[in-house]
Amino acid sequence: MLPLDTLLTFATASLLLALAPGPDNIFVLTQSALYGKKAGIMITLGLCTGLIAHTLSVALGVAVLFQTSALAFGVLKMVGAAYLLYLAWQTFRAQGATIGQKKQGYTSLKILYRRGIIMNVTNPKVSIFFLAFLPQFATPNHGSIAYQMILLGGVFIIAALIVFGAITLLASHLGEWLQRSKQTQKLMNRIAGTVFLVLALKLATTQH
Numbered sequence: 001m002l003p004l005d006t007l008l009t010f011a012t013a014s015l016l017l018a019l020a021p022g023p024d025n026i027f028v029l030t031q032s033a034l035y036g037k038k039a040g041i042m043i044t045l046g047l048c049t050g051l052i053a054h055t056l057s058v059a060l061g062v063a064v065l066f067q068t069s070a071l072a073f074g075v076l077k078m079v080g081a082a083y084l085l086y087l088a089w090q091t092f093r094a095q096g097a098t099i100g101q102k103k104q105g106y107t108s109l110k111i112l113y114r115r116g117i118i119m120n121v122t123n124p125k126v127s128i129f130f131l132a133f134l135p136q137f138a139t140p141n142h143g144s145i146a147y148q149m150i151l152l153g154g155v156f157i158i159a160a161l162i163v164f165g166a167i168t169l170l171a172s173h174l175g176e177w178l179q180r181s182k183q184t185q186k187l188m189n190r191i192a193g194t195v196f197l198v199l200a201l202k203l204a205t206t207q208h
Helices: 004-019 023-035 037-060 063-068 070-093 096-102 106-121 124-137 145-178 182-204
Strands: none
Touching: 004 124, 004 145, 023 037, 023 106, 023 145, 023 182, 037 106, 037 124, 037 145, 063 124, 070 106, 070 124, 070 182, 124 145
């Protein structure tokens, strides 16, 4: 079992890293503003589900593949970039009224949850980041390294849930105010689409 002071230090570092502007919290921000609080929660849950996959990949050693294989890294990042381009295309095509109509749809919430998972899992940089970050707080003296990786990954996910949840609440309130105007809704769609394009470009040009 990891010492309490190690867990507290890791938790603090995780909160600060989750607060730092990045693709995931920008994604939560734009989607919460567009589709509301429930959608933001589903996106957050999807992203954190993706973090579970990254945690397990580090614990099982799969993440090493993305660190050592340029081909595996390149394929995954291009899949992620292509998906972001698809989201940008969908968002640019959306009309203002569509936002309000989909906001409470059960199907759309499932889609948003899946969107969060894909967004996170198809970013190989997250696995490599976990591979570099988590082992710094693990030691063989405290038991199974794989168990420690899973425990640390769980703490990071809790930190992400707290930060993304706060972003969701703030952005959804802002979105409710902005969505009173159909023209403003269209503008929000254009902004979100542009964000997806930028994220796709950033991911596609990421170096191994």
